[in-house]
Amino acid sequence: MAENTNPTQPNNPTPAPSGGGTGGTGLAPNVASLLCYVCTIITGIIFLVIEKENKEVKFHAWQAIFLGGAAIALSIVINILSMILVNIAGFLGAIVGILGFVINLGIFVVWIIAMIKAYKSEHWLIPVIGNLAEQQVNKAA
Numbered sequence: 001m002a003e004n005t006n007p008t009q010p011n012n013p014t015p016a017p018s019g020g021g022t023g024g025t026g027l028a029p030n031v032a033s034l035l036c037y038v039c040t041i042i043t044g045i046i047f048l049v050i051e052k053e054n055k056e057v058k059f060h061a062w063q064a065i066f067l068g069g070a071a072i073a074l075s076i077v078i079n080i081l082s083m084i085l086v087n088i089a090g091f092l093g094a095i096v097g098i099l100g101f102v103i104n105l106g107i108f109v110v111w112i113i114a115m116i117k118a119y120k121s122e123h124w125l126i127p128v129i130g131n132l133a134e135q136q137v138n139k140a141a
Contacts (some may be wrong), residue, residue, distance in 0.1 A: 024052045033060040033118035037111060040068025055137050060118045062133035063126060067114065070129060071107045078103065 025032045025047065033056060036047045044065035051057045078100035086093025110126055117124035125131065 024054070025050050025057070029054050029057055030119050030121045032057045033121070034115050036060040036064040037067070037115045037118060040064045040071070040111070044068065056121070056123065058140070059123070059133050059137045060114075062136045063114065063129055066129040066132050067107070067111065067126060071104075071111075074103055074107070075100070 027035070032047060032051065032054070036044050036057065037060065041064070044061040044063075047057055047061040048065075051061065078096060082093050082096040082100060085096050114124065114126060125134070
């Protein structure tokens with residue numbers, strides 16, 4: 001087989017990156033943003049490490065990390081408070097337990113909304129957490 005001697009035409013050209021605005025992940029930004037929320041802290045960290053360019057994916061990764069951290073912290077606080085109050089007065093522990101269920105349900109709803117907004121490529125800020133995520137993205141830039 002004859003060898004190509006034209007320097008502008010390489011023998012084995014590298015494939016062009018796929019279209020659709022993919023970032024360092026190779027995924028469409030809206031899909032990568034959605035996936036940041038799947039396992040909050042774990043997937044958020046993974047996408048922070050993988051994604052080097054897309055600020056929107058980084059924003060959702062940070063927001064997912066903060067959402068997961070807040071959910072874990074609230075759960076721990078409510079469980080400890082419930083255990084303490086159930087020993088003082090049983091009904092107080094039950095009230096805190098119900099309050100904990102309502103808070104967890106709220107976090108679940110926020111988590112679902114965040115995934116939907118991320119998939120729709122909407123920049124939705126979860127109160128308090130969203131501002132922290134934006135600060136982290138802007139600090140890294």
